[in-house]
Amino acid sequence: MKIIKNIIKELKYWPTKLAIISFLVLLTISSFLTYRIYKIEYSKELLQVKEETSDVKNQLESMINNSLNVVKIIAFITEKNLDETDFESISKSLLEKNKYIDATQIVKDHTIYKTFPLKGNESTIGYNINADSLNKKILFEAIKQEKVFFEGPIKLIQGGEGIIGRQPIFKNNKFWGFAAVIVRTDNFLKTINLNNSGSSTLFDYQIVQKNNVLNEAKFFKNNTDFSTGIINKSYLPSGNWYLYVKLKEPQYLNKAIEFFISSILLSLIISIYLRKLSQEPIKLEALIKKKTSDLEKANKQLQTRAKELGEANKELEHFAYIISHDLQEPLRMITSFLTQIEKKYNDVLDEKGKKYIFFAVDGAKRMKKIILDILEFSRAGKYIDEKESIDLNDIMKEIKGFYENEYPNGKFNYENLPTIVSYRSPIFQIFHNLVSNAFKYSKENLNPEINIKVVNQSKKDITFAVQDNGIGIEKEYLEKIFVLFQRLQSNEEIKGSGIGLAIVKKIVESLNGTIWVESEKDFGSTFYFKIPK
Structure with a gap:
C-alpha cells in the first residue's frame, strides 16, 4: 500500500x-x-x-x-x-x-x-x-x-x-x-x-x-x-x-x-x-548565462577573424601590386639587352640566332602582359568612385571606336540601350572585354558580327546579351572559360592570356550580378550577364 x-x-x-x-x-x-x-x-x-x-x-x-x-x-x-x-x-x-x-x-x-x-x-x-x-x-x-x-x-x-x-x-x-x-x-x-x-x-x-x-x-x-x-x-x-x-x-x-x-x-x-x-532551475539559468557568454565570445572571435581577414586581403592586394611591379623591371632589362644584342651583332647572328632572340623577347613581352593582367585581376571589383547615371549608348560608341580600324568589315550592332545607375569604369570594362573577345575569336572567312541588346529587365535588375557569329565553344568548356588563364584555342595568332573573361566574371559578381554563356561549336556564342539597375 x-x-x-x-x-x-x-x-x-x-x-x-x-x-x-x-x-x-x-x-x-x-x-x-x-x-x-x-x-x-x-x-x-x-x-x-x-x-x-x-x-x-x-x-x-x-x-x-x-x-x-x-x-x-x-x-x-x-x-x-x-x-x-x-x-x-x-x-x-x-x-x-x-x-x-x-x-x-x-x-x-x-x-x-x-x-x-x-x-x-x-x-x-x-x-x-x-x-x-x-x-x-x-x-x-x-x-x-x-x-x-x-x-x-x-x-x-x-x-x-x-x-x-x-x-x-x-x-x-x-x-x-x-x-x-x-x-x-x-x-x-x-x-x-x-x-x-x-x-x-x-x-x-x-x-x-x-x-x-x-x-x-x-x-x-x-x-x-x-x-x-x-x-x-x-x-x-x-x-x-x-x-x-x-x-x-x-x-x-x-x-x-x-x-x-x-x-x-x-x-x-x-x-x-x-x-x-x-x-534545477538555478543550474539551468546558470547554463543559459554561460551559453550566452559563449555566444558573445564567439561573436567577438568572428568579428576579430573578419577584421584579420580584411587586413590579410589588403596585404595580399599590396603584395600582388609589389610583386607585379618588381617583376616588370627584370623583364624590361631582359628585353632591352636582347634588343641591343640583336642590333649590335646583327651581322654576326644567323637566322636561327635571330629567331631565338625574337622568341625570348616575345616571351618576355607575354610575361609582362600576364603580370599586368594579374594586377588588373587583383584590382577588379574594387571601386573608389561614386555611382552615376550611365547612358549605355555612349559606352557602345566609345567601344565601337576601338575596333573600327582593326575590323573595318565587322558589324557592331546595339539597340537603343537604357540608362542605368552604376559604376562607369567596371560597366565599360565588362562590355569592352566581351566585345574584344567576340572580335578576337571570330571566324577567318566570315566578317564578324556582334549584337548587344537587353533581353530582360525588372524593377531591380537588367539582363544583357552579347551575341557573336564566331567559332563558338564546346559545351564541356562553358564553365571553364571563366577560370583564370584558361584558353581553349592553342592558335598563337589569337593573342591573349586567358584572363579577360575571369575579370568580367569577377566584376559582374562584385556588382551582385551573375554571368553565363550559351554556345555551340562553329555557331557563335551569346554571353548573358545580369546586374542590378
Missing part, C-alpha cells in the same frame, strides 16, 4: 508529469520520423535499382541497335540480289566492326543456305528453322510484323547457346526468307559487363523472353527470387525481353529499425534529462 502511495505521489509531482508527457510526445515524433525514414530509404534504394536497370538497359539497347543495323544490311543486299557476290565480303566487314556478333546468315524460305563464317558453322547449312514448334510462332510474328525479331537464349545447332535476330526479307511483296545475326551468350554478357551468374556486388540480374516466365529459359544461371525484395522490371521492345534487377541486401528496414530503437533511447534520455532540469 505504501509503495502504491509513493507511486501516486511521484506521478503527481510535476517534473515527473513533464518527463512522461515529453517521452510520449518524442515517441510519437520518433514513430513518424521512423516511417518517413523507412519510405525515404526504400525510395532511395528503389531509385538505385532503377538507375542500374536503366544503365544495363542502355547497354543492351546499344548492342541490339548495332545488331539491327547489321541484319538490315544483310537483308538489303539480299533484297537487291547481291547476296551471291557480296554476302561474304560485307559480312566479314560487319563482323570486324561488331566483335560481339559471331555470325550472319541468310535463310531462304525457312532453310539456312548461307552463313558467315562458314568454319565452325557448317552444321547450320540446310537446317530448317521452322522445325521447332516454338520457332514457328516466333517466326510467324516476325513475318507478320515485318520487323526484326530476337529469340533467345536458345541452344545453337553449331553448339553452345546464344540469341538470334531475324529480319524478314520480302521480294516483289512476297515473303522470301530471313537475314539473321547470331550472338553467342558469352559475347552477349561481355557486352553488358556481366558474368554467367548475373550477379554483381550490389545487384542480381535476369533477362527472359517476354512470353516466358522466370523459371523457364533465361540468360543468367542464378536462382534469385525476383518476386520479392527491391526489384525493377523493364521491357526491351527491340529484343522482346524483360530485364529484372534486384538489390541484393536492402538496408531500408534495418535503418528504420535502428533509428526507431535509437530514438526510443534518446527519448528516454531526454525525458530523464528534462525531469532533472526541471528540478
Whole structure:
C-alpha cells in the first residue's frame, strides 16, 4: 500500500508529469520520423535499382541497335540480289566492326543456305528453322510484323547457346526468307559487363523472353527470387525481353529499425534529462548565462577573424601590386639587352640566332602582359568612385571606336540601350572585354558580327546579351572559360592570356550580378550577364 502511495505521489509531482508527457510526445515524433525514414530509404534504394536497370538497359539497347543495323544490311543486299557476290565480303566487314556478333546468315524460305563464317558453322547449312514448334510462332510474328525479331537464349545447332535476330526479307511483296545475326551468350554478357551468374556486388540480374516466365529459359544461371525484395522490371521492345534487377541486401528496414530503437533511447534520455532540469532551475539559468557568454565570445572571435581577414586581403592586394611591379623591371632589362644584342651583332647572328632572340623577347613581352593582367585581376571589383547615371549608348560608341580600324568589315550592332545607375569604369570594362573577345575569336572567312541588346529587365535588375557569329565553344568548356588563364584555342595568332573573361566574371559578381554563356561549336556564342539597375 505504501509503495502504491509513493507511486501516486511521484506521478503527481510535476517534473515527473513533464518527463512522461515529453517521452510520449518524442515517441510519437520518433514513430513518424521512423516511417518517413523507412519510405525515404526504400525510395532511395528503389531509385538505385532503377538507375542500374536503366544503365544495363542502355547497354543492351546499344548492342541490339548495332545488331539491327547489321541484319538490315544483310537483308538489303539480299533484297537487291547481291547476296551471291557480296554476302561474304560485307559480312566479314560487319563482323570486324561488331566483335560481339559471331555470325550472319541468310535463310531462304525457312532453310539456312548461307552463313558467315562458314568454319565452325557448317552444321547450320540446310537446317530448317521452322522445325521447332516454338520457332514457328516466333517466326510467324516476325513475318507478320515485318520487323526484326530476337529469340533467345536458345541452344545453337553449331553448339553452345546464344540469341538470334531475324529480319524478314520480302521480294516483289512476297515473303522470301530471313537475314539473321547470331550472338553467342558469352559475347552477349561481355557486352553488358556481366558474368554467367548475373550477379554483381550490389545487384542480381535476369533477362527472359517476354512470353516466358522466370523459371523457364533465361540468360543468367542464378536462382534469385525476383518476386520479392527491391526489384525493377523493364521491357526491351527491340529484343522482346524483360530485364529484372534486384538489390541484393536492402538496408531500408534495418535503418528504420535502428533509428526507431535509437530514438526510443534518446527519448528516454531526454525525458530523464528534462525531469532533472526541471528540478534545477538555478543550474539551468546558470547554463543559459554561460551559453550566452559563449555566444558573445564567439561573436567577438568572428568579428576579430573578419577584421584579420580584411587586413590579410589588403596585404595580399599590396603584395600582388609589389610583386607585379618588381617583376616588370627584370623583364624590361631582359628585353632591352636582347634588343641591343640583336642590333649590335646583327651581322654576326644567323637566322636561327635571330629567331631565338625574337622568341625570348616575345616571351618576355607575354610575361609582362600576364603580370599586368594579374594586377588588373587583383584590382577588379574594387571601386573608389561614386555611382552615376550611365547612358549605355555612349559606352557602345566609345567601344565601337576601338575596333573600327582593326575590323573595318565587322558589324557592331546595339539597340537603343537604357540608362542605368552604376559604376562607369567596371560597366565599360565588362562590355569592352566581351566585345574584344567576340572580335578576337571570330571566324577567318566570315566578317564578324556582334549584337548587344537587353533581353530582360525588372524593377531591380537588367539582363544583357552579347551575341557573336564566331567559332563558338564546346559545351564541356562553358564553365571553364571563366577560370583564370584558361584558353581553349592553342592558335598563337589569337593573342591573349586567358584572363579577360575571369575579370568580367569577377566584376559582374562584385556588382551582385551573375554571368553565363550559351554556345555551340562553329555557331557563335551569346554571353548573358545580369546586374542590378
